[in-house]
Every structure is written in C-alpha cells, then in structure tokens.
Amino acid sequence: SQQGEEDPQALSIQEGENATMNCSYKTSINNLQWYRQNSGRGLVHLILIRSNEREKHSGRLRVTLDTSKKSSSLLITASRAADTASYFCATDRLDSSYKLIFGSGTRLLVRP
Amino acid sequence: GAGVSQSPSNKVTEKGKDVELRCDPISGHTALYWYRQSLGQGLEFLIYFQGNSAPDKSGLPSDRFSAERTGGSVSTLTIQRTQQEDSAVYLCASSSRDRGSPLHFGNGTRLTVT
Incomplete structure (x- = not known):
C-alpha cells in the first residue's frame, strides 16, 4: 500500500517560477527522501x-517536514526547463525494516 | 564507479512464459531493492535484501514472483507464468547498509507481456 501521496499530480509552470510539491504520509517515519525521475530513466x-x-x-531545493501533520513539501526555486x-x-517507516515506500509522484513541466 | 546495472533493458514475452530480470548493484552496497512501476504510476515495493539477513518479501504480489541474491551481489527477479498485468518497468536499487542512505537506481527493465 502507498505510504506517501504527492500533490498535485501534475504541475505546469513557466521557467523562472518556483515549483512547490507536497507529500503526505500515514505512519511515523525515520526520514523522508525526495527523488527525481526523468522519462524512461x-x-x-x-x-x-x-x-x-x-x-x-x-542548492535551489528546499524541503520542509511537519511530523505533526505528517507532511512534507519540496520547493524548487527559479525553475529551469531541465527541471522537467x-x-x-x-x-x-519507523515500524518496518529499511525499505523506502514511494508516493505516486508529481509530474512537473517547466515551460521555456 | 559503475552504477546499478539492469538487464535486459526491454523484454517482451508471451503470457504464460517465465522471465528472469537481472540486477548488478553498486559494488560494496549491502542493500538491494526491487520495485515495480506501472505506466505513469508510483513505485510499488516488491522485495528488499540486506546483507545476510532474511529478505523482506512483503511486497511480492503473488507466489509467481520470487527473487534471489547470490553472494550478496547480483540479484535475479523471476516471474513465473507471466500475466498481462505483470507488464511494467521493474526497477532495482542498491544502497549502503546505513539506514537513511540514498538509494541508487538502475534504469529498469521494461517488461511487456503479450
């Protein structure tokens, strides 16, 4: 079952703007990580x-974590087309072996 | 050094056939993971190996799926009697033993069951 859920599912912004993605999770954690996936990789x-x-x-990334709300956000400042x-x-999770449980992801499109 | 290597990169098989997917982790990494990613979806955890400990198989979707890791290095994910719903990208990742170490992913094997 999914532990993390990202929001929004998709985000389209202009180059130079900031992009904010949110993640909510259900159970207590040791840590939270953010990953990026380019198409086909x-x-x-x-x-x-x-x-x-x-x-x-x-660098241009800022991550926040609010354990009381079980949520995290990833901010990318001054976005570039290459951030797509x-x-x-x-x-x-605290209650399991070290296996990372991934959310469903946010697809970011940065328009040049 | 070399990253995580997966082979084949693409596999097309007929329904009912068995397939084997291979993963070569980064040298020295004691932890190895298999995930499955359906088109446009997130990653579904399948199995986790850590050193000589018993693997965490809690994510395997059915008994048609199995995995082994020989000599603490190379891993093989086997899917028996493949079904169309097994079509997905199978991703392998490795990390050092420390909890919180980042996962290093291969580029995956795209499996298509016809």
Missing part, C-alpha cells in the same frame, strides 16, 4: 530530511 536521490529536522536546503521530470517522496 531510474530515480535519482535529491535530498533527505530526518524526522527531527524541520527544514533542509540543497517526475518528483517522488519516499518514507522510511
């Missing part, structure tokens, strides 16, 4: 945030 790890962290930055991809959140 495997996933690439972007950033990890631990359950005791609230915000993390990496699907973005997935993945949770490492």
Whole structure:
C-alpha cells in the first residue's frame, strides 16, 4: 500500500517560477527522501530530511517536514526547463525494516 | 564507479512464459531493492535484501514472483507464468547498509507481456 501521496499530480509552470510539491504520509517515519525521475530513466536521490529536522536546503531545493501533520513539501526555486521530470517522496517507516515506500509522484513541466 | 546495472533493458514475452530480470548493484552496497512501476504510476515495493539477513518479501504480489541474491551481489527477479498485468518497468536499487542512505537506481527493465 502507498505510504506517501504527492500533490498535485501534475504541475505546469513557466521557467523562472518556483515549483512547490507536497507529500503526505500515514505512519511515523525515520526520514523522508525526495527523488527525481526523468522519462524512461531510474530515480535519482535529491535530498533527505530526518524526522527531527524541520527544514533542509540543497542548492535551489528546499524541503520542509511537519511530523505533526505528517507532511512534507519540496520547493524548487527559479525553475529551469531541465527541471522537467517526475518528483517522488519516499518514507522510511519507523515500524518496518529499511525499505523506502514511494508516493505516486508529481509530474512537473517547466515551460521555456 | 559503475552504477546499478539492469538487464535486459526491454523484454517482451508471451503470457504464460517465465522471465528472469537481472540486477548488478553498486559494488560494496549491502542493500538491494526491487520495485515495480506501472505506466505513469508510483513505485510499488516488491522485495528488499540486506546483507545476510532474511529478505523482506512483503511486497511480492503473488507466489509467481520470487527473487534471489547470490553472494550478496547480483540479484535475479523471476516471474513465473507471466500475466498481462505483470507488464511494467521493474526497477532495482542498491544502497549502503546505513539506514537513511540514498538509494541508487538502475534504469529498469521494461517488461511487456503479450
């Protein structure tokens, strides 16, 4: 069963704008990770945030985590056409072995 | 070094036939995962190997699916008596033993059952 659900399912923005994607999950976690997938390729790890962290930055990426609401957001600032991809959140659940459970993803289109 | 390698990249098979999908993880990675991704969907967890521990098979959808990992390295996912609903991209990933280590994915095997 899915642990994470991303919102929105699809997002279309103009180059230079910011993109925000949200992820909600159901059970307590050790950490939450965001991955990116270009069409026809495997996933690439972007950033990890631990359950005791609230915000993390990496380049143009900003991730927040609200464990009380069981939700996370990924913000991509100053988007580029090359950011076009699907973005997935993945949770490492407290009550299981270390297997990441992925959400259904957000398809981001950045128009040049 | 080399990343995660999966073979074949594409496989077309007839309904009822058995298929084997191969994954070569990154050298030194003790954890190996198989996921399944249907068209335009998220990833469905199938199975997880960690070192010499018993694998977590909780995601395997039926007893037609099995996987093994020989020598703590290469893994093979076998689907017996394939059905059309098995058509998907099968993704393999590996990571180091530390919990929280990022997963490194291969490019997947696209399986089509006709």
